[in-house]
Amino acid sequence: MRRFVYICAAAFVAGVWGFVPNALGLPSYARQTGLPCSGCHTTPPELNSAGRLFKLMAYIDRTQNKSITADPDKRRAPLNMLETLPLSAFFETSMTSTKVPQPGTQNWNYQFPQDISLFLAGAWTDHVGSFLQVTYETQDDHFTMDNTDIRYANKTTASGKELDYGLTLNNNPGLEDLWNSTPAWGYPFIAPNGAPSPAAAPLINGALAQDVAGLGAYTMWDQHVYFAGTLYRSDHVGDAQPTTGSCCTHNIQGTSPYWRLAFQQNGRTASLEVGAYGIHVKSTPGAVTGPEDSYTDFGPDIQYDRTFGKDVLSLRGTFVRENAALVGSTANGTADPGPHHLNASNVNAEYHYGNRLSGTLGWFLTDGTNDPLLYSQAAVSGSANGGARSEGISANVSYWPFQNVDLAVQYTDYTRFNGGSTNYDGAGRDASDNNTVYLLARFVF
Numbered sequence: 120m121r122r123f124v125y126i127c128a129a130a131f132v133a134g135v136w137g138f139v140p141n142a143l144g145l146p147s148y149a150r151q152t153g154l155p156c157s158g159c160h161t162t163p164p165e166l167n168s169a170g171r172l173f174k175l176m177a178y179i180d181r182t183q184n185k186s187i188t189a190d191p192d193k194r195r196a197p198l199n200m201l202e203t204l205p206l207s208a209f210f211e212t213s214m215t216s217t218k219v220p221q222p223g224t225q226n227w228n229y230q231f232p233q234d235i236s237l238f239l240a241g242a243w244t245d246h247v248g249s250f251l252q253v254t255y256e257t258q259d260d261h262f263t264m265d266n267t268d269i270r271y272a273n274k275t276t277a278s279g280k281e282l283d284y285g286l287t288l289n290n291n292p293g294l295e296d297l298w299n300s301t302p303a304w305g306y307p308f309i310a311p312n313g314a315p316s317p318a319a320a321p322l323i324n325g326a327l328a329q330d331v332a333g334l335g336a337y338t339m340w341d342q343h344v345y346f347a348g349t350l351y352r353s354d355h356v357g358d359a360q361p362t363t364g365s366c367c368t369h370n371i372q373g374t375s376p377y378w379r380l381a382f383q384q385n386g387r388t389a390s391l392e393v394g395a396y397g398i399h400v401k402s403t404p405g406a407v408t409g410p411e412d413s414y415t416d417f418g419p420d421i422q423y424d425r426t427f428g429k430d431v432l433s434l435r436g437t438f439v440r441e442n443a444a445l446v447g448s449t450a451n452g453t454a455d456p457g458p459h460h461l462n463a464s465n466v467n468a469e470y471h472y473g474n475r476l477s478g479t480l481g482w483f484l485t486d487g488t489n490d491p492l493l494y495s496q497a498a499v500s501g502s503a504n505g506g507a508r509s510e511g512i513s514a515n516v517s518y519w520p521f522q523n524v525d526l527a528v529q530y531t532d533y534t535r536f537n538g539g540s541t542n543y544d545g546a547g548r549d550a551s552d553n554n555t556v557y558l559l560a561r562f563v564f
Contacts (some may be wrong), residue, residue, distance in 0.1 A: 130498050161424070161431050161471045164304055168385045170299040175339055177272035178241055178248030198244070205241025209234075209239070209563040215311040219552035221499050228313045230257050233559075236265060236358065247271050258312065261281055264329055264356050264552035266303075268294050282340035287335045287349065291328040292377040295337065297348055298392050300420040300435040301379075303328070303460060306467045306481050307513055309527055313556040317509035318494050318502065318537050319485050321441040323398050323416040327369065330355060333377065345381040345394070350374040353402075372411055375400040381420075389425040403447050408446040416440070429473045436466040454493045461487035474522065479515040484508075494537060496545045499553075503545030506538015511550075523563040531555045 127544050159170030166174065173180055191197035213233040232255070235440040239251040252265035272285035287295045293303035302324045320326065335349025353371040364370035381394030397417030403409045420437040441461040448454035467481030491505030511533040518526045536550035537543050543550055 124303055125381045134211040135435045136452065157463075161433065161474070162478075165299045165309060165433065165469075166297065167424075168390055172342075174250075174297055175272065175285070175337075176274075177246060177270035177285055178250060179246065179272070180242075205239060205368070207238040207240055207563065209236050209238075211235070211559060213311065213560070215313045216556045217230065217314055217552065218554040219548070221561050230313070231538040233257060233312065249371075252296075256312070264290055266329070277340060280343075285337055287333075289333055289335070289349070289489060290334065290354065291325075292323060292331070292349065292351060292375075292398050293379070293396065294328075295335065295349065296379060296396075297345065298394075298420070298422045298435075299433075300383065300392070300394075300422040300437050301396055302437070302439075302465075305437065305465060306435065306469070306479060307515060307529065307531075309515070309529060309557070309559050309561075311555060311557045314531075314557070315499050315536070315553045316380055316483060318500065319461055319487060319507035319509065321416045321435045321439045321461050321485075322369070322400055322414045323396075323439060324443075324463060327351070327375075327400075330367065330369065331371065331375070335377070337379075342385065343382060345379070345383065347377075347379040349377045351377060351398075362407065364403065365405055368404050369400070369402040369412075370404070370407050372401045372403060375402075379495070389423070391447065392420075392422045394420050404451055404453070410450040414443045415442045426536040431471040433469040433471070434467075435469075437464070439463045441487070452492065455490045459490065459493070461485060463523050477515075479513075479517075481513045481515075482511075483513070484510045486510075489538065498544055498546040499528040499548060500537075501544050502537035502539070503543060504538045506543075508538050509533065509536050509550075510535040525559070525561040525563075527557075529555075529557040529559070531557075 138430065158563055159166060159173055161167055187198065188387065189198035201245055203280045210232055211234045212231045214227055214229050216227045235255040237253050242248045247270065249269045251267045251269065253262050254265040255262045260513040268287060268289040270285050270287050270524070271285065276282060278309055289295055291303050293301050296303060299305055331351040332354035333349040333351040335347070337347035337349060339345045351371060352374055353362070353367070355367050358366045375398060377398040379394065379396040381392055383390065383392040395418065397415070400414045401411045403411055404519055416439055418437060418439040421435065423434045425432045445454040449456045463485045465481065465483045467479055469477055469479040471477045486509060487507040489505045489507060494502040494505045494507060496503050511531060513529060513531040515527060515529040520526070532554050533550040534540060540550045542548065
């Protein structure tokens with residue numbers, strides 16, 4: 120926590136106000152607006168200030184794409200929709216290697232494809248637009264819902280300043296965020312699905328992604344003060360409806376509120392955002408009734424972007440504190456009694472050489488309550504001592520020969536994994552055995 124505070128303070132002191140430029144995004148947005156992908160991004164999925172405004176206002180700028188319109192009267196509703204569907208797709212292929220192969224498996228695992236995603240992304244009508252993604256994954260061998268954000272947006276004035284406001288329907292707490300410091304859109308921006316990952320993570324770090332449905336509202340006052348609040352319910356895609364909850368660890372009781380508060384300052388050569396966010400969840404594990412687990416996640420975040428000619432330096436960081444009372448899991452025999460907590464830090468620095476090349480270096484740490492039931496012993500994925508601590512660094516280099524082609528290499532180095540540095544799983548595997556090289560090619564069209 121102390122290291123995170125020092126880094127955030129350094130980024131804040133560096134804050135000479137400014138602006139963030141160029142890179143890539145979904146082609147359907149480019150075709151709709153008439154702008155290159157670099158109009159809204161530094162490198163994907165990092166948004167610049169123009170991209171954040173485009174998302175804030177529901178993805179509806181339609182400078183380029185023609186519309187079909189009809190004027191309203193007392194008995195007829197208006198119509199204003201794009202002449203062509205705002206469709207995009209991407210194709211990813213990858214190779215993954217760990218320092219020591221996982222027992223009984225091949226190393227340098229090749230996936231062709233790793234993922235294929237289809238997007239309905241752009242304006243639907245006046246004030247309504249979407250980022251809607253369905254993804255095919257090799258392991259499951261079928262398409263399923265991925266990140267989805269459908270928005271209504273409008274503007275008015277308050278205290279003589281512009282007040283932007285809107286509604287969001289989405290399926291991932293934090294997906295509505297405009298910055299790249301919080302988990303839903305945070306670093307690392309790419310990840311292998313064939314390498315071990317730490318067992319302990321706060322709930323907000325993806326545990327509810329695509330497994331919930333939320334309705335929320337947001338405001339931005341004077342392009343400075345942003346507030347969003349969303350209420351979520353469980354929505355188990357692929358499970359029978361109405362659900363029994365037997366499929367899933369988390370079955371939300373009532374609604375789970377997510378909140379986000381941020382202040383931003385944009386200038387000619389830099390931009391700064393400082394904020395906080397959190398979620399409170401009560402859920403019953405493996406059923407829709409019974410003893411409840413309770414989670415409260417909250418923490419600060421910061422993002423600072425500074426331009427140097429056509430280049431951009433980005434500094435980002437977040438810290439999450441999770442307080443949990445796992446009454447339901449204790450009753451099921453999957454957690455020890457008593458209070459639990461997790462602390463998770465993620466800090467990274469990225470340099471964009473124009474919009475052709477970027478390099479990122481990040482540090483991460485998760486630590487908290489040891490629990491041999493919650494983090495049980497198992498080869499590779501488990502913990503011999505029930506430890507929650509995992510720590511390491513990751514480095515990424517991405518090259519964009521075209522604005523819709525990404526060639527990336529990422530390396531992750533672990534100093535601790537699931538509570539230990541040596542023989543962490545009780546089966547002889549060391550944390551460094553999970554050090555991962557990941558090669559990715561992504562084609563967006």
